[in-house]
Amino acid sequence: MTSIVILSYNTLALTRLCIESIRTYTAADSYELIVVDNGSADGSRTWLKEQEDILLLCNETNRGFAGGCNQGMRAAHGDSLLLLNSDTIVTPHWLTNLRRALFSAPDIGAVGAMTNAASNGQMLPVHYDGLEQMESFAARFNVPDPSKWQPWFMLVGFCLLIRREAYIEIGELDEAFSPGYYEDDDYAIRLRQAGFDILLAQDTFIHHFGSASFRKENDSEKSTKMQALNRRNRVYLGEKWGLGEDYALSVDCSMLLPAVLPKKAKVTLLDFRYGKNIYPLRARHPEAEVCGILVGACPLLCPSPRVAVRRAANLAEAAHAVQAGQDFIVVLTLAAYQEEQETVRILQTKLNGNGQVVYSDANGTYQIGRVGR
Structure with a gap:
């Protein structure tokens, strides 16, 4: 009852x-x-x-x-x-x-x-x-x-x-x-x-x-x-x-990706500090392999055990943790790290042949392809 x-x-x-x-x-x-x-x-x-x-x-x-x-x-x-x-x-x-x-x-x-x-x-x-x-x-x-x-x-x-x-x-x-x-x-x-x-x-x-x-x-x-x-x-x-002012903010990450992803597409979402954004992304693309890396995550917030999530202290550490062969790597605050060219280069090496690093700022959405493509 x-x-x-x-x-x-x-x-x-x-x-x-x-x-x-x-x-x-x-x-x-x-x-x-x-x-x-x-x-x-x-x-x-x-x-x-x-x-x-x-x-x-x-x-x-x-x-x-x-x-x-x-x-x-x-x-x-x-x-x-x-x-x-x-x-x-x-x-x-x-x-x-x-x-x-x-x-x-x-x-x-x-x-x-x-x-x-x-x-x-x-x-x-x-x-x-x-x-x-x-x-x-x-x-x-x-x-x-x-x-x-x-x-x-x-x-x-x-x-x-x-x-x-x-x-x-x-x-x-x-x-x-x-x-x-x-x-x-x-x-x-x-x-x-x-x-x-x-x-x-x-x-x-x-x-x-x-x-x-x-x-x-x-x-x-x-x-x-x-x-x-x-x-x-x-x-x-x-x-x-221990949450920041940005807790109330959320980003529709699906807007940064194609409406239809390749079957079994590999997608990694970086720098989603509280873990909000991976859930709707997984739901929208149930056939994709979606995982997330929490950068500087609040230690008191526990993600769902049904979601593939890892933690990293900073973006550079997260870049190294991304598995190879990604179709899309979505970085919510990459614009803040544009001077970290080594981190961007590492992310590019984790892409498959046609993969993209995707980020956005106030001016639009941007894609960076694999090194040497």
């Missing part, structure tokens, strides 16, 4: 849609539903009290995302705990697919889903019009496919399924991030440190309206508050784990 934990905060219409979709698309004996109301004043609490299949926990004030989720998880009895935003609509086979991925191996600690509105590579470019078309799209999309269970750097908390053993091992969400932002990054770091892996189930889609609980002030006020909160929590995450 899965314990589904939903936070309610002045989103009655959306919360009803979410719960009705759970009832429609989830086997009744496969879940328990726990709703934590964070002090709503829009009639949410009255409606929730009328629902016989809901365990309702009520707060007089807004305890934020982490605080409310922790409260709900403490009351849970399932072998897995699912944090689900109230502004989501679940779809056919959603929970069955997520549970298959979660229990596919004993070291999987958490699994997430794809959606129409999210960051972190979890968003699909969908073009449905209305809920009926969305449900039809999802029914076609949600076909179980283990080849689409991809290790991922972290998972956004709009739909996060957690193995109970992992929850017991690493504990609750850090409430210092309340009311929200970066608590899901923190949880992912802690999961990997404890030896658990994280999967993105790219065979599972749910609809997400997006940031509904923050839409209570006017747009200008909301934007200012969200930016300040994002900045504060980013700083706290950095202080907690």
Whole structure:
């Protein structure tokens, strides 16, 4: 059984849609539903009290995302705990697919889903019009496919399924991030440190309206508050784990490569300090042999054991560590090393006959071929 934990905060219409979709698309004996109301004043609490299949926990004030989720998880009895935003609509086979991925191996600690509105590579470019078309799209999309269970750097908390053993091992969400932002990054770091892996189930889609609980002030006020909160929590995450200002940055490395790679192409990604960029690159090119070398990596961040990753103290050491015969060597900050001609020469010797060292800067993307080609 899965314990589904939903936070309610002045989103009655959306919360009803979410719960009705759970009832429609989830086997009744496969879940328990726990709703934590964070002090709503829009009639949410009255409606929730009328629902016989809901365990309702009520707060007089807004305890934020982490605080409310922790409260709900403490009351849970399932072998897995699912944090689900109230502004989501679940779809056919959603929970069955997520549970298959979660229990596919004993070291999987958490699994997430794809959606129409999210960051972190979890968003699909969908073009449905209305809920009926969305449900039809999802029914076609949600076909179980283990080849689409991809290790991922972290998972956004709009739909996060957690193995109970992992929850017991690493504990609750850090409430210092309340009311929200970066608590899901923190949880992912802690999961990997404890030896658990994280999967993105790219065979599972749910609809997400997006940031509904923050839409209570006017747009200008909301934007200012969200930016300040994002900045504060980013700083706290950095202080907690030794992360730099560049942690929030990511590069779509696939944009530096051809859309279609040769079968069994060898690709090495260098200087991806935190390890974010290799995950979507592997997912986009599943038939390629993709590996990464973390240059100057943060020692507290553990990569997925399902991803080929090595560490190097600097770019010169990384260049020597690249295996020969590469089709592409992607260096995210090569522009900063242009004067290190010896390092560039070493990288060139690691290419196959038609291979390329690829990098980009503000002016464009550049390719350097093999020495003597």
